[in-house]
Amino acid sequence: MxxxxxxxxxxxxxxxxxxxxxxxxxxxxxxxxxxxxxxxxxxxxxxxxxxxxxxxxxxxxxxxxxxxxxxxxxxxxxxxxxxxxxxxxxxxxxxxxxxxxxxxxxMIDKHKTTSMFAGDIQDVTEDGGKIKITVNGQVNELDKADVLQKNCAxxxxxxxxxxxxxxxxxxxxxxxDRYEDVRQIEAMNPEEKWNYFEELLSPCIRCYACKNACPLCYCPTCFVDESKPQWVGKGQDPTDVRTFHFLRAFHCGGRCTDCGACERACPVGINMRVFTKKLEKDSFEQFGWEAGLTLDERPPLDTYRPDDPDEFIK
Amino acid sequence: MEHMGIEPDRIHYSWISSAESTKFVEVVKEVTEKVKALGPNQHFAKHEAKVA
Incomplete structure (x- = not known):
């Protein structure tokens, strides 16, 4: 390095x-x-x-x-x-x-490495594929591949x-295979899906670190902060928490590069990437689009093509 | 929405021209039947106001 x-x-x-x-x-x-x-x-x-x-x-x-x-x-x-x-x-x-x-x-998954050790991490050095982590004066050696951020892997x-x-x-x-985790959720029945996300989001404290770390979230006033109309409640009600997360993901549809900044910034370690990744997968499978690869093409959500998928319209 | 656990039959997209009244009636009937079969929606509903 x-x-x-x-x-x-x-x-x-x-x-x-x-x-x-x-x-x-x-x-x-x-x-x-x-x-x-x-x-x-x-x-x-x-x-x-x-x-x-x-x-x-x-x-x-x-x-x-x-x-x-x-x-x-x-x-x-x-x-x-x-x-x-x-x-x-x-x-x-x-x-x-x-x-x-x-x-x-x-990049190294900060949440994962921190949770692997009981004490405070005092120093982290790296050498090629190895990471040396000093905890309480003791040096632990890890493979970098084992502690990569999930999106980096x-x-x-x-x-x-x-x-x-x-x-x-x-x-x-x-x-x-980029989308194994999304497919696992897709295979669930509605009740299982609902409970999966309910559990995923239960620790959320609505600190908005995810949206602040996200390069896509640059609106002068975010929908969560608007009060006329108020799109979403501002409290800890699970319905509002979920609305915030899935609407934010929708705003990133066709734009998200899965950089992992949101998950990395989360103080309680929620993997909210499962929302954005579903949309990323849909963009890829339905429009053959991966965000941010070229300056010469408009994103699928601001262009119309006669062959755009429309099976969902009955 | 489906990905998050809303039952697929609750969500319906249709393209109906203003001249297609029969199609409109058919679609409304179909959707109503499907939603009735599912019963009342339990998700995305605030059942009581939360007091801090």
């Missing part, structure tokens, strides 16, 4: 020095292990703060919305797809961006789809 760091810093420094960009959006070390934080670097001398490792799961495309300056942005596969989505949706223009592509081999676009500079050679893409 250190060669990634060097290259990221070198490119960022050059871009800032040559005034090609006003700032670089990247990650710097957080105050806690596994919590790298997004940062805006505006001076070439600060570029040394930038880091890259397996704890950069936050989707940086989130910070591009309606920006007016010229921006260099570090982008792994999913970030790059969300940047494409942002450009398509006119939230930023391509000319404003210098995209520094980072081939990605997956089934990711099929690890390399940036759009970039101006590339930090390293592309990594090999995975050939995996």
């Amino acid at each position: 250190s060669e990634y760091n060097d290259k990221i810093r070198e490119i960022s420094q050059r871009l800032l020095k040559e005034c090609q960009v006003d700032m670089v959006i990247g990650f710097r070390k957080g105050s806690m292990p596994m919590m790298n934080e997004p940062c805006f670097i505006k001076n070439a001398k600060d570029a040394a703060q930038l880091v890259w490792d397996s704890n950069c799961g936050i989707n940086l495309a989130n910070y591009l919305t309606n920006r007016t300056e010229k921006i260099g942005i570090i982008a792994k596969g999913c970030d790059s797809r969300n940047i494409v989505t942002h450009i398509i949706e006119n939230k930023i223009s391509r000319e404003q961006l210098v995209i520094i592509g980072v081939p990605c081999q997956g 089934v990711c099929t676009h690890r390399n940036p789809v759009i970039y101006d500079e590339m930090v390293a050679d592309p990594v090999e893409e995975q050939n995996v």
